[in-house]
Amino acid sequence: MDAERLAARWRERLESWAIPEAIMAKAPVDPWGHSPERFATRTDRALAEPDDGPTVTRLAEALSGKGSDKGPGKGTLLDVGAGSGAASLPLREHIGHLYAVDTSAPMLEDLTARADKLGVPVTTVAGRWPDVADDVPVADVAIAAHVVYNVPDLAAFLRALDRRTQGRVVLELPHRHPMSWLTPLWQHFHGVDRPVRPVAEDCVALAAALGYPVRVEEREAPLERFTSLEELAASACRRICLDPSMADEVAATVLELGMWPMPRDRWTTVWWE
Template sequence: MDEQWRADLAGWGIPEEIAAKAPVDPWGYSPARFAERTDRALADPEGPTLTRVAEALPRGGSVLDVGAGSGAASLPLAANLGELIAVDPSAAMLAELTSRAARLGVPTRIVNGRWPDVAAETPVADVAVAAHVVYNVPDLSGFLTELSAHARRRVVLELTERHPMSWLNPLWQHFHGITRPARPTVHDVIATAEALGHEVRHERRLAPLTRFADLDELAESACRRLCLGRDRADEVIATVIELDMWPVPRDQWFTLWWESM
């Protein structure tokens, strides 16, 4: 199962000859955009992931947020948080989280690194959460095993039903002649967790927001992800319209959770 997950995930890599021509990093991200998502979550805390973390969190308890970003999956619980342990490989993301945690009065311990590489230096918490992380994890069993070992009460995951870059599949075929894989999916994550002995429960919902506000925003993202120059944005928009890809359907989000053993 682990080998299949690793192979399926590797299928989402960008061929070297295409990546070499990319004008910007196709895997890049904007800390500011993640911070906007966190601010929306703070203004309107909702959804099954926060609910499942909150119901297992004792008042004044601790949360381990792995792949924390700027804290969207944990900081909205500030009123009940005694400590937030935030793990992320991006110092810029953690800086966004730290500034918000300070304003909310949440004691925060920062671990700058990739999970599970930094598991040995990370404290155990009452609840562990990892939101929109697992599709970046080649060793899924190792990731989940260490996550469970660091949670006294519950583990909560949030992820899209399919790989989050799946919306680009028709464009990869059009611009590069590449057919993207159909896996892995959330069902592979559930199967892996169950194989580790966990009784996994899950809840599905539509993503709370559309992926893009307008076609210009879509084109900017697509050009970066497809390793195309910004000068091809109009071509991307025309192709999206021709292929009937607009508006981009909202993703299906899943919340998975299990109790610590």
């Protein structure tokens, strides 16, 4: 299948994840929103517990092999969908300059504060990729971690990422859609079946069809999704449009359905030169 058809299929499959309008209208908060606090916690854990998985390994070897006028063995890194820096700041010893792109200005402010403490020179760009691609210089290496399931036009996203990178492009994504774990709760509370695709293989197929010599590595996620049943229940209430007061009922349902403890996700690293 050619790239155009694969891109259209990716978009259609992502669109199938839309929440039914009748349920969305009753949502007490935005079910698709992201918590800066949760991103900050993830970054803290990434900095405190160094990871030797394929994503970090491929980024570190590409950065250290580039070199730059920013220091020996260091390169410039473009982080798209950077959040507060969980995917990039742990590589601080290898980064000559970090260019961080995200739609959330508060998260970029948090990233900047952390980068300053770690001695990482950083330039932030607030906006959606690839709309702001021309606002960043061409970097040695690029990372887009846990972003692609938010990207309807994935072909344009990947093309811009490759165009703004002179060396290695690295993607990290869960094997399944990050909201897949909620499928039993959607059925229980709303009688709604959720989609299965897209999955990581769909992203890989599109990147290959675009002409990139993709390589793929997969592993178990290094972190648990939730540290407690209470944290899971609070998140589930938001994601499936339930009032927060139903958290205890959700927690009880999770136990009844055998969803706790949750198995770790499978993460896929996709990269090319």
